[in-house]
Amino acid sequence: MHDAPIIMLGGFHLDLSAVMMLLVSMLIVFVICRLAVANLSVENPSKMQNFMEWVVEFVQGIVGSTMSLKKGRPFISLGLTLILFIFVSNLLGLPLGVITEAHKPEMVFGKVIEATATLKDGEHAHILWWKSPTADIAVTAGLALVVFILMNYLGIKNNRKHYFKHYLEPFPIFLPLNIIENVSKPIALAIRLFANIFAGEVLIAVIIKMGYLGIPFMGIWQGFSIFVGALQAYIFTILTMVYISQYAIHEEEH
C-alpha cells in the first residue's frame, strides 16, 4: 500500500500530494479555459473556442435535461467547473504515477513526512506523489460536500416551503428515511467517483507488475479508464443537477 506524503503543519495534516494534484488540476482546467477564451470571436471562432462551446452546450444539455434551462442558467458554470475539474482530475493519474521509496524519515519543507517518521532500518515506505486527485476519498468527499451544501442551501433559500415539506412526505413517519436519503446522496457521489478512479489506478499498478506481458492490457485499460473518467465526470455533474433541481427548483407541474 502506498502512503500519502502527509506533513504536520501547525497542527493540521497537510497531504502534499492532494494539494499538489488539486493545484495541477485547477491549473490545467484554468489554462484550458483561458486558452479557449483567449481569442474569442463572434464570426470566426477558433478550434479551441468551438471545443469550449461544445462543452458548454453539452453541460447546457445536462442542465436542460434536469430542469428548465431558464431556471438552470446559473448552474451552467457550476456544471462546467465540475465536469472539467473532475474529468481532468480523473485523467491525471492515467499516464504516470510518481512514487518514491523512503528508507528513512524524509523531510519536506522542513517537516517530516508522517509515513516515514517511524521507519526503522530495513523498513521502507512507498510515498505516492502523483495520482488522480479523485482517487482520494477525501477529495471526492469534498466535492460531494460542496454539492450537498449547495443543494440544501439552494433548497432552503429558493424553495423553502417545499423543501421542508418534502421531508414529511408521503407521511411524517418517513422523516428519518428522508434525512437518510438526503445524506446518502453526497456519500454515494463521493464513493462512486473515488471507487471508480481508485480502482482504475490500482489496476494500472497491478498491470505494471505484469511487466512486458501487460502492455496490451495496459493499452486497453488506459483507454477504458479515459472512458470511465469521462463517464464519472458526466455522472457526477448530472447527479448534481438532478439533486439541485430536486431540492431547489419547484416546477409548477407537480
Next chain:
Amino acid sequence: MQVLWENIVITMLAFGILYWLLNKFAFGKLFEVMEKRRELVLGQLEEAKQTREQANAYVEEQKEALSQARQEAYEIIEQSKQSSSKQARDLLEQAKQDATRLKNEAIRDIENERSKAVEALRGEIGTFSVNIASKLIEREVENNPEEQEKLVNQYLKEVGSKS
C-alpha cells in the same frame, strides 16, 4: 487509507477558487460571445430567409417581365408581319396601277403619233398626187386640145351644178 478532514476542506476551497476564477476570467466572456454567436446565427438565418424570399419574388417578377416581353415581341412581330404584307400589297397595287396607267398613256401616245403620222402622210400624199395630177393634166391638155375642151366643160358643169 485514512480520510483527512483537512483534505476535504482543501478540496472544497480549491473547487470554490476554481469556480470563482473560471467565472471571473473565462465563462463570463465565453457565455457572452456564445450568446452573440447565437444571435448572429439567428440573424443570419433570418437574413437568409429574407434574402431567399426576396430572390423568389425577384425571380417571379423577372418571369413575369420575361413573359410580358415575349408577348410584346410576339405582338410586334405579328404587327410587323401584318403591316409588311399590307405594305407589299399596297406596293403591288400601286405598281399595277402605275403600270396600267403607263400602258394606257403609251397606247394613247402611240395612237396619237400614228394618227398624226397618218394625217401628215395623207396631206403629203394629197399634195404629191395633186402635183402629179396637175403635171399629167398639163401634159394631156397640151397634147390634146379636145380633151382639154371636154375637161374644162366638165369642170364648168360641175362648178355650175354645185353652186
